[in-house]
Structure formats: structure tokens, C-alpha cells
Amino acid sequence: MKTTILIAQSYGQADVLEYYTQELPKLASGMTRIQVKAAGINPIDARRMTGEFKHSALPQTFGTEFSGVIVEVNSNLSSWSIGDEVLGSGGSFTHATIIDVPNENLIKRPQSISWEVAGSLAGASQTAMTILDEIGKVNSLLVHGASGGVGSITVQLAKSRGIEVVATASARNQEYLKSLGVTPIIYGQGLTERLKEIHPDLFDASIDMSGTEEAAQTSLECVKPDGFIGSIAGKRLSSPRIQAVWVKRNPSNLKYVVDGIAEGHLKWNVDENNIYPFEKAADAYDNILKGHTRGKIVLVF
Ligand SMILES: NC(=O)c1ccc[n+]([C@@H]2O[C@H](COP(=O)([O-])OP(=O)(O)OC[C@H]3O[C@@H](n4cnc5c(N)ncnc54)[C@H](OP(=O)(O)O)[C@@H]3O)[C@@H](O)[C@H]2O)c1
Numbered sequence: 219m220k221t222t223i224l225i226a227q228s229y230g231q232a233d234v235l236e237y238y239t240q241e242l243p244k245l246a247s248g249m250t251r252i253q254v255k256a257a258g259i260n261p262i263d264a265r266r267m268t269g270e271f272k273h274s275a276l277p278q279t280f281g282t283e284f285s286g287v288i289v290e291v292n293s294n295l296s297s298w299s300i301g302d303e304v305l306g307s308g309g310s311f312t313h314a315t316i317i318d319v320p321n322e323n324l325i326k327r328p329q330s331i332s333w334e335v336a337g338s339l340a341g342a343s344q345t346a347m348t349i350l351d352e353i354g355k356v357n358s359l360l361v362h363g364a365s366g367g368v369g370s371i372t373v374q375l376a377k378s379r380g381i382e383v384v385a386t387a388s389a390r391n392q393e394y395l396k397s398l399g400v401t402p403i404i405y406g407q408g409l410t411e412r413l414k415e416i417h418p419d420l421f422d423a424s425i426d427m428s429g430t431e432e433a434a435q436t437s438l439e440c441v442k443p444d445g446f447i448g449s450i451a452g453k454r455l456s457s458p459r460i461q462a463v464w465v466k467r468n469p470s471n472l473k474y475v476v477d478g479i480a481e482g483h484l485k486w487n488v489d490e491n492n493i494y495p496f497e498k499a500a501d502a503y504d505n506i507l508k509g510h511t512r513g514k515i516v517l518v519f
Contacts, residue, residue, distance in 0.1 A: 219241075219242050219251070219289070219290075219316060220239055220240065220241055220242065220316070221239070221240060221242050221314050221315050221316035221317070222237050222238070222239045222314065222315045222496075223237070223238050223239075223240070223279055223311070223313070223314040223315075224236075224237060224279065224280050224281070224313040224314065224496075224499050225237070225238045225277045225278065225279055225280075226267055226276070226277060226278055226280075227276055227277040228276065229267070229268055229269030229272075229276075230267070230268065230269070231267075231268065231504070231507070232264075232267070232499075232500035232501070232503040232504045232507070233500065234267065235267065235499055235500045235503060238277075242316060242318070245290050245291075245292050245318060246292070246318065247292055247293075248292065248320055248321055249292055249318045249319060249320060249321065250288055250290070250291055250292065250296065250298050250304075250318070250319055250320075250321055250324060251288070251289050251290035251291075251316060251317070251318050252284065252286040252287065252288055252289065252304065252316065252317050252318075252319055253286050253287045253288075253289045253315065253316055253519075254284050254285075254286040254312065254314065254315060254316065254317055254337075254519050255284075255285050255286045255287065255333040255336075255337060255518070255519055256284070256285045256286075256333040256334045256336065256337030256338065256516050256517065256518045256519065257281050257283060257284045257285075257312045257313055257337050257338075257516065257517050257519075258281075258283045258337055258338025258339070258340075258341060258342075258367070258514050258515065258516050258517075259280075259281070259313075259502055259503065259506050259514075259515045259516070259517065260282060260283075260341045260342070260367065260506075261366075261367075261506055261509075262282070262341075262452075263280040263281060263282070263310075263313070263503070263506070264503050264506045264507045265452075266278060266280065266310070267280065267503060268507070271452070273310070274310065278310070279310055279311045279313065279314070280310060280311075280312075280313045281308070281310065281311060281312030281313035281314070281517075282307055282308060282309060282310060282312060282340065282341050283305075283306070283307050283308070283312055283337060283338060283339065283340035283341050284305065284306065284307075284308060284312040284317060284319075284337050284340075285303070285304070285305040285327055285333050285334075285336035285337035286303075286304065286305075286317075286337075286519075287301060287302070287303055287304075288300055288301060288302045288303075288304060289316065292321075296321060297321075298321065298324060302326065303326065303327040304324045304325060304326060304327055305324075305325055305327050305331075305336040305337060305339060305340065305476070306319060306323040306324045306325055306340055306469070306472070307323055307340035307341065307344065307467060307469075307472065308320075308323060313496070313499060313517060315496070315519055322469065323469060325469060325472060325473055325476055328476065328477075328479075328480035330480050331476070331479055331480055331486075332488075333518070334488045334493055334516045334518060335479065335486045335488055336476075337516055337517075337518075338367070338486070338488060338514040338515075338516045339472065339475060339476060339479070339486065340472055341367070341465070342367035342368045342370070342371050342514065343371055343471065343472050343474075343475035343476075344465050344466065344467055344468055344471050344472055345368045345372075345450060345465040346368055346371040346372040346375050346475070347375065347468065347471035347472075347474065347475070348463060348464070348465050348466045348468075348471070349368075349372055349425050349448065349450065349463055350372070350375055350376060350379065351466075352446070352448060352461075352463055353423045353425065353446050353448065354446070356381055356422035356423045356445075356446070357380075357381060357382060357422055358381065358382045358383075358384075358417075358419070358421045358422045358423070359376050359381050359382070359383050359384075359421060359422065359423050359424065359425070360383075360384050360385075360386075360413070360417075360421045360423070360424035360425075360436075360437065360440060360441065361373055361376075361383060361384070361385040361386070361400075361424070361425055361426075361427070362385075362386050362405065362424065362425070362426040362427060362428050362430070362433035362436070362437070363386060363387070363405075363426065363427035363428030363433070363451075364385030364386060364387055364395055364398075364400070364402075364427065365385075365387035365388075365391035365394055365395060365512050365513075366427060366511050366512070366513075367511065367513065367514045368427050368450060369385065369387075369427045370398060370485075370486075370487055370512075370513055371475060371484065371486070372425065372427075373385050373395070373398050373399070373400045374398055374399065374484050374485065375475075375484070376400075377398075377399045377400060378478075378483065378484070382401075383399075383400040383401065384400065384401045384402075384403060384413065384416065384417050384421070385400045385401070385402055385403070386402075386403050386404070386405040386409065386428075386433070387402060387404070387405065388404065388405065388510065389404050390510075390512075391512055392404065394487075394512055397485075398485065401416065401417075403416065405428070405430075405432065405433070406432070409432055409436050410435070410436045410439050410440060413436065413440050414440070417440075420440060420441060420442040420445065421440055421441045421442065421445060422441070422442060422445050422446070423441060423445050423446040423447070423448070424436075424437040424440070424441045424445070424446070424447050424448070425448045425449070425450065425463070426447075426448070426449040426450070426451060426460075427450055427451060428451060429449065429451025429452070429453035431456060433449075434449070434455075434456045434457060434460060435456075437460070438457055438459060438460075446461070447459055447460045447461065448460065448461045448462075448463045449461070449462060449463065450462075450463045450464075450465075486513070486514070487512060487513025487514065488513055488514050488515075488516050489512060489513060492505070492511065492512075492513065492514065492515045492516065493516050493518055494515070494516070494517055494518070495517070495518055495519075496517050496518065496519045499517055502515050502516075502517055
């Protein structure tokens with residue numbers, strides 16, 4: 219069996235991406251072979267492509283999440299069967315037609331969740347659950363850059379825990395944030411003053427998805443002195459008060475979000491114009507590099 223993989227042999231913009239086809243090795247113990255149906259793109263894929271993050275040697279592969287159909291299982295002992303429809307996470311290799319994934323990373327795809335949604339859940343969901351775990355019990359939360367992949371689910375999970383959420387996005391995404399049940403506010407000049415008008419009390423916590431100095435300074439002014447100020451952006455932190463938050467992979471956290479979406483408590487947004495055929499991956503990577511994704515960008519196979 220062969221697989222076609224998205225690779226890059228050098229760092230750069232999306233024109234470094236190419237396709238490479240190779241024979242798959244014998245399926246290793248504890249692994250399941252999957253024909254990929256959809257795979258989300260996360261900013262980390264594009265940031266690895268440009269060389270901002272150098273997590274692995276060149277040539278490098280991409281993609282940390284997927285949905286698909288099982289085409290081979292390792293033994294009769296596996297609880298999975300050929301033909302099962304699954305979703306899950308994998309480390310930097312899911313932008314490929316056929317992938318081998320550790321059994322423990324697999325979750326059954328609920329029929330009510332489309333391939334595109336299922337394939338784009340793992341990264342942002344597990345990041346959002348990590349954020350809320352690290353923030354702990356709070357009553358109010360400020361979220362910077364909330365209309366993207368991580369923000370969209372973070373604000374909903376926070377609301378579902380009874381937390382009052384005020385969240386920033388551009389003007390284009392104010393209605394979208396309202397539709398997620400939170401109070402939206404436009405980022406940009408005068409953010410602190412506007413925030414203090416709509417929310418005079420200091421926040422218990424804030425989390426930043428944008429990595430801007432504006433977000434950092436606004437949080438320092440608008441969060442209680444003993445409150446939690448976190449950033450997931452992976453950029454230089456401008457104050458020792460700001461804590462870097464890194465995703466902890468946890469299939470049960472992913473399952474929690476999958477169930478919430480299947481049952482209709484949580485929304486997951488994949489705009490039609492954010493769905494790209496695998497053959498047009500470079501266009502999708504170009505798009506995510508712009509930094510203004512609403513919801514998720516997904517490759518389909
Ligand atoms: N630490 C970790 O473990 C971890 C895990 C996942 C992601 N990340 C990082 O976290 C960041 C967010 O990830 P994501 O998947 O949510 O990204 P995304 O889907 O690309 O969304 C980014 C959001 O940022 C907003 N934005 C752009 N410019 C902004 C500004 N100047 N001020 C405030 N918001 C702004 C955009 O909203 P508008 O379109 O309305 O401008 C967009 O919705 C990325 O840098 C990613 O690499 C880190």
C-alpha cells in the first residue's frame with residue numbers, strides 16, 4: 219500500500235510544499251492504518267513550514283489531526299476493525315493520504331459529525347481543554363483572538379462552565395463571537411479603555427491566542443493582580459506575570475468535545491471556503507499564514 223505525503227525540503231512560504239509518494243512499511247504493533255478523509259491545518263503547521271519553529275529535521279511532514287476510515291488493523295486483539303470511521307490526533311504526519319496512528323489516539327467518529335469537522339477537532343479541542351484546566355475555577359475570563367480555531371471552542375467551554383467571557387476579534391467576527399454566546403469586543407487601538415467601559419470590574423483571568431503586545435498590556439491592566447494571565451501564542455512573553463500555556467494531548471479531553479458537538483451543546487465552525495482539496499494544500503497554508511481564520515481550515519482527501 220502506498221501513501222502520498224505533504225512534505226517540505228526547505229523552510230519558506232507555501233511554495234516549499236510538495237507531494238511525495240512512498241510504499242508504507244509493515245504496520246507496527248499497537249498501530250492502526252487509516253485512509254484519511256479530512257485533516258485540519260493548525261497555525262503550528264504553517265509556522266513549522268516557515269522555519270519559525272524547527273521541531274524536526276528537514277525534510278519535514280505536517281498535520282496533527284485527522285478523520286478517516288480504518289484500512290488495516292494490527293492484530294485480532296485490536297478493538298478496531300477495518301471500515302471503522304475514526305478521528306484523532308497524530309504528531310506532524312496527518313497531511314497524507316494513508317497514515318499509521320497509535321490505537322490509543324483513535325475515537326469513533328459520531329455519524330452526526332461531518333468528516334471535515336471530525337478531522338479538525340483534535341488540536342484546538344485539546345488546547346482549549348488544557349487552557350481551562352490551567353486557568354482553574356474563575357468567574358470571568360478575557361480571551362484575545364477568540365474567533366480562530368482554539369478561541370472558538372475555548373469561549374464555548376468557558377461559557378458551559380458558567381464563566382462570563384469577553385472576547386476580542388476584528389469587526390468582521392463580532393457577530394460570529396456573539397453567536398458563540400460571548401460578549402465580543404474589537405481589538406485595536408483603545409482596547410483597554412473600551413474593555414473598561416463594558417466590563418468595569420477586573421477579570422479573574424485572561425488567555426491570549428494572538429501573541430500581540432496589545433493583548434499582553436491589556437491583560438496586565440484588566441486582570442486582577444492575583445489573576446491568571448496566559449498565552450498560547452508561543453511568542454516572547456513581555457512580562458513574567460504572563461504564563462505560557464502548551465497543549466497537553468489527552469484523548470478523553472478530545473472525546474469530551476466530540477460528545478459536546480455530537481449532542482449539539484458545542485458548535486464547530488468550518489466555513490465552506492476554508493475547505494481545500496489535499497492537492498491544493500499550498501493555498502490552505504497560504505490562508506492560515508494570514509492569521510485571520512474564522513473557525514478551522516481543513517484539507518479533504
Ligand atoms: N501553545 C500551544 O500549545 C498552542 C496550541 C494551539 C495553537 N497555538 C498557537 O495559538 C495561536 C492561535 O491558534 P489558532 O488555531 O486559534 O489560530 P487561528 O485559527 O489562526 O486564529 C487566530 C485568530 O487571531 C485573531 N487575530 C489576528 N490578529 C489579531 C490581533 N492583532 N489581535 C487579536 N486577535 C487577532 C484572528 O481574528 P480576526 O480574524 O478577527 O482578526 C483569528 O481568529 C497560534 O499562534 C497557534 O500557533 C499554540
